[in-house]
Amino acid sequence: MNLEVRPVMFEDLARQVLGHGYRRKPSEYVEKIDRITDKDIKKIAERMLSKRPSVVGYGDIKRVPRYELVDKCVAKRHLGELKSKGFFRF
Numbered sequence: 060m061n062l063e064v065r066p067v068m069f070e071d072l073a074r075q076v077l078g079h080g081y082r083r084k085p086s087e088y089v090e091k092i093d094r095i096t097d098k099d100i101k102k103i104a105e106r107m108l109s110k111r112p113s114v115v116g117y118g119d120i121k122r123v124p125r126y127e128l129v130d131k132c133v134a135k136r137h138l139g140e141l142k143s144k145g146f147f148r149f
Contacts, residue, residue, distance in 0.1 A: 112129050
């Protein structure tokens, strides 16, 4: 997070005070993260995957898959199909 630089520290402090009304201690974030369950992650993933996806391309977009294919793969939960077609290089 690069919090060793004063402007970044001030920005972080201001964001926390504006968003929460006070500065949160790192231990508060650790406690919140530790309370996350598998069920929570599945719930969020289901909610994200139940909506139609957004597709954004940058640069040479010749290899970007058609929206219809992405939408179908997300709906069927077959995201590996997109990778197997060589659309993503990771």
